[in-house]
Amino acid sequence: MTVKLNDPVQIEPAAPRGKTIATTCAYCGVGCGIRATVNAEKREVKVEGDPEHPANYGRLCSKGMALGETVGDTGRLLHPKVDGERTSWNGALQRVAEGFIDTIVKHGPDAVAFYVSGQLLTEDYYVANKLMKGFIGSGNIDTNSRLCMSSSVAGHKRAFGSDTVPGCYSDLEQADMLVLTGSNLAWCHPVLFQRIKAAKQQRPHMKVVVIDPRRTDTYDLADLHLPIQPGTDVALFNGLLAHLAQQGAVNEDYIQAHTEQYTEALVAAMEEGGQRRHLAEQLGVSDYQLETFFQWFEKTEKVVTVYSQGVNQSTAGSDKVNSIINCHLATGRIGRAGMGPFSITGQPNAMGGREVGGLANTLAAHMEFDNAEHWNLVSDFWNTDTLATRPGLKAVDMFDAVATGKIKAIWIIATNPVMSLPNADKVKQALKDCPLVVVSDCIEDTDTTRLADVLLPAAGWAEKSGTVTNSERRISRQRAMLPPLGEARPDWWIIAELAKKMGYGEAFDYANEAEVFSEYARLTGAGNNGSRDLDISLYGNLTLNEYDQLPPRQWPLPASKVLEDTKPGDNTPEQKDQRLFRDGVFFTPSGRGRFVAVRYRAPASTVDTDYPLTLNTGRIRDQWHSMTRTGLASRLCGHLPEPFLSVHPKDAGRHQLKEGALVDVTSGQGRARVRVQVTDEVGVGQVFMPMHWNDVFASKARVAALVGENVDPTSGQPENKFTPVNIAPWYEASEALVVSRQPLNTLDADYWAMRRVNGGYLYRVASDQTPEALDQQLQTLCARGDQQLSFGHPEQGEFRRALVREGQLHMAYSVAEHFGGRDFNWLGDLLEGDFAASAMRALLSGKPDESQSKGKLVCACKQVGYNTLCNAIRDKSIDTVDALSAETTAGTGCGSCLPELEQIIAKESAHEAA
Numbered sequence: 001m002t003v004k005l006n007d008p009v010q011i012e013p014a015a016p017r018g019k020t021i022a023t024t025c026a027y028c029g030v031g032c033g034i035r036a037t038v039n040a041e042k043r044e045v046k047v048e049g050d051p052e053h054p055a056n057y058g059r060l061c062s063k064g065m066a067l068g069e070t071v072g073d074t075g076r077l078l079h080p081k082v083d084g085e086r087t088s089w090n091g092a093l094q095r096v097a098e099g100f101i102d103t104i105v106k107h108g109p110d111a112v113a114f115y116v117s118g119q120l121l122t123e124d125y126y127v128a129n130k131l132m133k134g135f136i137g138s139g140n141i142d143t144n145s146r147l148c149m150s151s152s153v154a155g156h157k158r159a160f161g162s163d164t165v166p167g168c169y170s171d172l173e174q175a176d177m178l179v180l181t182g183s184n185l186a187w188c189h190p191v192l193f194q195r196i197k198a199a200k201q202q203r204p205h206m207k208v209v210v211i212d213p214r215r216t217d218t219y220d221l222a223d224l225h226l227p228i229q230p231g232t233d234v235a236l237f238n239g240l241l242a243h244l245a246q247q248g249a250v251n252e253d254y255i256q257a258h259t260e261q262y263t264e265a266l267v268a269a270m271e272e273g274g275q276r277r278h279l280a281e282q283l284g285v286s287d288y289q290l291e292t293f294f295q296w297f298e299k300t301e302k303v304v305t306v307y308s309q310g311v312n313q314s315t316a317g318s319d320k321v322n323s324i325i326n327c328h329l330a331t332g333r334i335g336r337a338g339m340g341p342f343s344i345t346g347q348p349n350a351m352g353g354r355e356v357g358g359l360a361n362t363l364a365a366h367m368e369f370d371n372a373e374h375w376n377l378v379s380d381f382w383n384t385d386t387l388a389t390r391p392g393l394k395a396v397d398m399f400d401a402v403a404t405g406k407i408k409a410i411w412i413i414a415t416n417p418v419m420s421l422p423n424a425d426k427v428k429q430a431l432k433d434c435p436l437v438v439v440s441d442c443i444e445d446t447d448t449t450r451l452a453d454v455l456l457p458a459a460g461w462a463e464k465s466g467t468v469t470n471s472e473r474r475i476s477r478q479r480a481m482l483p484p485l486g487e488a489r490p491d492w493w494i495i496a497e498l499a500k501k502m503g504y505g506e507a508f509d510y511a512n513e514a515e516v517f518s519e520y521a522r523l524t525g526a527g528n529n530g531s532r533d534l535d536i537s538l539y540g541n542l543t544l545n546e547y548d549q550l551p552p553r554q555w556p557l558p559a560s561k562v563l564e565d566t567k568p569g570d571n572t573p574e575q576k577d578q579r580l581f582r583d584g585v586f587f588t589p590s591g592r593g594r595f596v597a598v599r600y601r602a603p604a605s606t607v608d609t610d611y612p613l614t615l616n617t618g619r620i621r622d623q624w625h626s627m628t629r630t631g632l633a634s635r636l637c638g639h640l641p642e643p644f645l646s647v648h649p650k651d652a653g654r655h656q657l658k659e660g661a662l663v664d665v666t667s668g669q670g671r672a673r674v675r676v677q678v679t680d681e682v683g684v685g686q687v688f689m690p691m692h693w694n695d696v697f698a699s700k701a702r703v704a705a706l707v708g709e710n711v712d713p714t715s716g717q718p719e720n721k722f723t724p725v726n727i728a729p730w731y732e733a734s735e736a737l738v739v740s741r742q743p744l745n746t747l748d749a750d751y752w753a754m755r756r757v758n759g760g761y762l763y764r765v766a767s768d769q770t771p772e773a774l775d776q777q778l779q780t781l782c783a784r785g786d787q788q789l790s791f792g793h794p795e796q797g798e799f800r801r802a803l804v805r806e807g808q809l810h811m812a813y814s815v816a817e818h819f820g821g822r823d824f825n826w827l828g829d830l831l832e833g834d835f836a837a838s839a840m841r842a843l844l845s846g847k848p849d850e851s852q853s854k855g856k857l858v859c860a861c862k863q864v865g866y867n868t869l870c871n872a873i874r875d876k877s878i879d880t881v882d883a884l885s886a887e888t889t890a891g892t893g894c895g896s897c898l899p900e901l902e903q904i905i906a907k908e909s910a911h912e913a914a
Contacts, residue, residue, distance in 0.1 A: 022050055024468055024476040025064045026119075026461040027624050029345030030191050031470025032056035032064055033552065036462075038481045045071050045462055045481060053552055055169060055470055061190035061894045062622050062860040066633040071462040071482060074632055077444035078486025081455040089487065089497070096411070096454055097501035099436040103409040104136065109388075111408045113140035113398050116358055117415035118148070118347025121466030121478060123516040124491035125349070127508065128413065129357040129364055131495055132392075134382045135504045139369070139392025140407070142360040144415040145350040146395040146716060151312040152343040153354060154715040155321025158596050159329070160581070161588030162366060162533040163354055167304065167340040168472050168554070168577040173199035174338035177300040181211035181233065181324070182310020182721075186218040187621040189308075189344055190896045197221055197895075207296055211236070212310060213616065214646075214688060215681040220899035224292055227683060229284040230614055230722050234316055235600040237323035238269035239279045243294040244330055245270070254332030258584035258592055265326050265595035272600055284683075297327070302338035309346060309618065313720035315604040317712045322596035329593050335581035344471050346619075351469035355534055356520060360392035361716075365524040366534040377527045382507065394716035396422060396709055403430035411438040413491060414458065416626045418447035419694035422718045423669045424704035440494055443628040447695045447702070457488040461629070464490055466513050467550070473578070475536070476552040492516055514547035525559055533580060533587055554578045603722040604710035607685075611667060611724035613651065616688045617703050621896055622860050623692040631697060637755035638825060638857030638865075639897075642764060643674040643693040643701035645727065651685065652678045655727050660821050662730045662751055662766055665689065667723055670705035673730060673751050674698075687725065698753040732766035734774045734797075738813040739763075739827045744781055749774075757828030764824070771797040775815045786810060823855055825865065858900055861893025869901070873908045881905065 018037060025032040033053020037046040045068040051058035080092035087095075103111050114132050116125065125143075132141040156163045172178060173195060185193040200206045200221065210222040213230050228236055244250050245266055255262050272279070280290045297303060305328065311320045325341050333339040345351055357364035367374035369391050379387040393401055399421060401407040410431075421427045431437050431451040439452035442460040449455055465480040484490075492513055499508035510516050518540055525537025538557040542550070553563075554577070586593045607614060622636040630636045645663055647655075657663055659678045664671060665687075674689065682688050693701035710719045732751070738744065741760040751766040767774045772794070782788065782803050791800035792814070799815040809830055854865025872878060872887045881901045885891040891898045 021479050021481045022053075022477070023479045023481065024348070025060070026067060026348055026629065027061075027063050028189055029347060029350055029471040030055055030189050031348065031468060031474060031476055032060055032191055033476065034060070034064065034067070036068070036481050040482060043072065043482060044068070053476070055472070055474060055476070055552070056191045059191045059194055059894070062636060062896055063624055063630055064191075065861055065894060066630070066636050067461070069633040069635070070629045071460065072632070073485055075443050075445060075628070076460070076485050076488070077441055077449070077455060077457040078488065079457060080487065083453060089489070092454055092456060093494075093498050093501050096438050096498055099409055099438075100136070101502060103436065107408060109136050109138040110140060110392075111406065112136055112138060113393065113402070113407045113410045114413065115395065115398060115410060115415065115417060116141060116143045116353070116413045118143060118145045118345075118350035118353055119414040120349060120353065120491055121464060121468060121513075122349060122352035122356060122475075122520065123466040123513040124413075124495065125353045125358045126356040126364070126516055126520045127492045127495045127499075127510075130382060131499045131504070131508070133357065133363065133388040134378070134384045135386055135499065135502075135507065137386035137388055139360050139388040139390055140398065141358065141392060142395045142398055143353050143358040144395070144417070144420060145345075145347060145353050146359065147313070147420060147718060147720070148309055148346040149312055149343065149350050149354075150359065150394075150717045151314070151317030151712055151715040152307075152321055153359065154318040154712070155325060155596075156343075158318070158322055159325045159594050160586050161594070162586075164533045164580050164587070165343055165351075165471065165473055166335055166580040167342045168579060169195065170577050171304050171338050171340060171342065171579075172196050172306070174302065175206065175304040176302040176338065177207045177209070177296055177304075179209045179211065179297070179303065179305040180218060181305060181307045182312070182320075183306055183308035183344060184212065184214075184216040184218050184618060185306065185308075185344070186216065186220065186896065186899060188346065188619050190621075190894055192344070193218065193221070194895050207300065209293055209296065213683055213686060217621075217896075217899040220902065224289065224296070226283070226285050226289055226293060229282070230616060230686065231314060231316065231603040232283050232600065233311055233314075233320040234323045234598055235272055235279060235282055237320075237327055238272055238598065238600065239276070239290070240294055240297060240327050241266065241269040241323070241330060244298060244327065247298055249298040250330045251332035254584070255330065258332075258586075259329050259595060260588075260590060260592045261595040261597070262330070264597040268597040268599050269326070301333065303328075303331075303333055304338065304340055304342055306342045306344055308344045310721060312717055314717070314722070315710050315712050315719045316601045317717050318714040319596075319598035319601070323598050326595050326598075329595060334593070335579050335584070337579070340579075342471075349468040351471065351473065352467065355469060355524075360394050360398070362391075365520070365526075366532050373527065378523070381523050381526050384507070394711075396711050396716065396718060399427045399430055400709075402434050405433075408434065409436035409438075410434060411440070412448055413440045416446050416448045416628070416694070418451065419626050419702050420691070420704055422704055422707040422720070423709045424702050424707075425670050440491060442488060445696055446626065446628060456494055457486060458494065459484040459488045459490045463488065466490075466492070467517060469555075473554045474552050475550075475555060477548075477550050479548070512544060514542060514544045517547060518542050528558070530558075531587075603719060605708055605719070605722060605724050607724045611726050613685055613687050613725050613727065615665070615667070615703075615706060615723040615725045616682075616686060617691050617707065617720045618688065620690045620692065623690070625692065626694050627692050627697055631756055634756045634758050634828070635857075635860050635863055637757070638828070639860055640690075641755045641762075641825075642753040643672075643690065643698050644677045645674050646677045646679050646682045646688040647727070648680060648682050648684045648686065649678055651687070652676065655729070657727070657729055662732060664728050664730045665706060665725050666727075667706040667708070667725045669708055670702075671700065672703065672706055673700040687727065693753070697755070699749065699751050701753065732818075733768050734766070734771040734815060734817055735819050736765040736767070736774055736778060736813055736815045737763070737819065737824050737827055738765060738778065738811070739830055740811040741831060746781065748777075757831065759831030762828045771799060771815050771817055775799040775801075778813050778815065782811065823867070825854065825856060858904070859890035859893065859897045861897075862889040864888050864890035866904070869904050870908055873905060874912075879905060879909065
């Protein structure tokens with residue numbers, strides 16, 4: 001697509017009605033292929049899994065299946081804005097260009113920064129990195145991927161000499177033992193979990209070990225669970241390395257021929273891992289559990305260790321990664337089918353960002369600042385005299401520099417640091433004080449866009465064309481299927497147009513995203529000749545048509561590569577799996593894999609009498625990041641509808657907390673107010689709070705406001721898994737349930753949480769006001785001309801009101817002192833269709849007909865609720881998941897709810913037996 005600022009805007013034609021387009025999912029790093037059937041006239045997209053894509057073979061998770069429900073215009077940023085006022089693209093970009101140039105002239109290039117995102121396509125990322133490092137001349141571009149996988153990058157570089165993920169997804173199915181550590185795969189990467197589950201059903205001898213302080217739904221697949229104490233991963237894997245050496249189970253031939261620094265690593269491991277009983281006590285597991293894990297790993301040749309944020313998000317994250325890699329190098333279990341360390345990324349293009357240089361400490365195409373040859377290659381290739389000579393500031397340091405005034409202009413692209421960076425309230429204040437804040441986003445109202453001086457409307461997932469790289473190094477095409485809404489534009493175009501206004505037009509004169517991709521591909525091959533892992537120079541001269549037809553393939557793809565998988569006349573070949581390090585040759589100066597001596601270091605923060613509990617953060621099943629996309633799909637909002645804190649029953653008793661009550665959570669950085677979930681899935685002294693809620697969806701639920709700024713000294717990745725906190729009950733004087741067709745932007749309450757329902761929004765509110773006062777406040781939200789219907793019992797402090805407009809329910813609410821555990825999901829159905837008699841009866845009585853109450857949503861794909869499931873179990877005497885699925889359809893979509901179905905059956909069986 002070519003768009004010139006001074007010409008009439010030309011938009012690619014929309015896909016014809018009913019056309020099916022192959023594209024890639026917008027969520028996690030699995031990189032699932034999608035087939036989208038498009039009705040452009042109605043702006044409707046029907047999504048299904050692509051059975052030919054080698055990442056998912058047709059499977060999708062609940063989030064991916066609901067993508068078609070997120071492509072509408074709700075909440076979209078449609079036009080450029082400066083200081084809150086709509087303006088032209090020319091005016092907005094001129095303001096940004098002048099602001100950046102003025103800052104650079106007065107304070108130097110390091111006074112400007114870009115903060116970008118794993119949500120970007122590779123082409124967007126490449127152009128942003130080229131502008132900042134190549135022409136502005138600063139290394140100050142970093143990415144929110146710093147928060148999720150930079151420790152893996154550091155660990156890979158130390159061990160392999162390059163940021164290389166050596167394995168393939170098929171290794172997960174070919175392994176005889178899978179170690180899942182720091183990864184709730186069932187919820188965070190559900191398609192991979194389902195692939196593993198299917199493989200285990202076919203090969204029951206496959207062993208699965210889950211290492212996680214929490215008992216998550218991933219535990220459902222485990223043969224062994226090691227609930228280690230938070231932060232003790234290095235001690236565990238050092239203990240494993242010591243055990244392997246003591247049992248003579250290391251591969252001496254491989255070590256001698258292909259590695260270095262083994263002795264140093266073993267000495268470090270023996271210091272703390274040689275005493276088994278002491279180690280078990282330190283880890284908080286039994287001798288039997290530890291011995292079983294060690295023996296299984298020792299005696300099983302085909303082992304894959306999958307790790308994710310539970311390993312990376314730590315002040316010792318890089319050491320944790322290397323402790324895992326050490327065990328695989330010691331046994332030679334790397335580079336072959338069914339074995340190896342495997343980092344699973346959290347974002348759709350975290351890998352693509354790593355490749356093009358989106359991290360502050362890398363140049364581009366896996367080239368490094370401290371390598372003079374690499375620096376010269378990039379400088380010459382971009383034909384620039386202003387290439388940055390040193391790394392820039394990593395994410396946490398970058399926003400510290402904004403806070404201190406060192407950085408005076410920042411461009412935030414496709415991310416929301418006010419809700420995601422540690423010590424988020426400090427980040428919020430820093431942006432308030434920053435002279436120039438530019439934000440590109442497709443959503444108008446986020447915690448971060450509220451602080452922008454300039455807002456630039458970006459194209460959304462269904463409107464963008466480019467490439468992404470998944471966790472197994474597979475490059476897939478994302479294809480536009482709808483025209484951009486309003487004046488939204490692709491990110492690469494926005495960046496290139498700004499570059500032109502800053503005087504760098506010749507280097508950024510791209511006609512389309514295919515030209516950007518081909519340039520990047522040529523750079524990966526520049527001076528390479530096999531010296532660098534990343535090489536996709538095969539794609540260095542693609543035509544626009546060839547780019548459009550690009551099939552999903554794993555790199556490396558050097559220009560010399562012969563694609564044996566391509567058959568005559570076959571336009572969508574499936575590439576054979578590519579494993580790196582099969583020959584035992586690495587990208588270190590010596591060509592040997594490098595052991596790294598690591599020792600256990602306790603988390604930087606410590607619990608004390610003021611903050612006696614440790615907070616862990618993470619994802620939930622049906623939500624994604626800050627909910628700007630998943631929050632648009634009502635079916636994704638019902639499973640866990642409010643922000644919560646998981647607390648062990650003993651800690652709940654100690655702090656006088658009851659299930660469903662509100663709790664204040666405090667740390668040295670900030671506070672939050674959420675609902676209590678009492679469960680033994682967390683350990684004593686530990687609590688868990690999800691990462692997704694923000695100031696748009698709840699009043700006080702940003703978990704990042706609690707998290708401290710401690711980072712891994714090597715990777716710069718924050719410690720999100722160990723924050724000392726305290727908790728205390730918060731007692732409301734009244735509560736309200738509100739359903740409205742429009743968001744309640746002026747709602748002011750001590751606690752509220754909002755979620756989307758069909759036709760509008762559902763709020764749960766708590767206040768320290770009396771029910772009468774809360775009722776009066778809610779009445780002020782009513783619009784003039786509404787017909788108001790009143791129910792309830794005011795003398796008992798119960799108020800129920802309905803506002804009808806043109807025969808439709810516009811808003812309804814119920815106020816009482818306490819609702820307790822009462823089911824209120826039925827309120828979300830009141831906005832569908834006309835204001836029917838059944839809705840009137842429900843409002844009148846304050847509860848639905850029993851036959852209409854599905855209860856809390858369990859299966860997001862098929863919209864099956866808890867009550868429906870329990871009734872089926874009782875009425876049909878169901879005792880298996882298969883029978884329950886056959887009766888209710890629950891679990892027949894993505895399968896993510898299957899562990900919960902088993903739990904419900906077990907609970908009902910126990911209730912029946914009692």
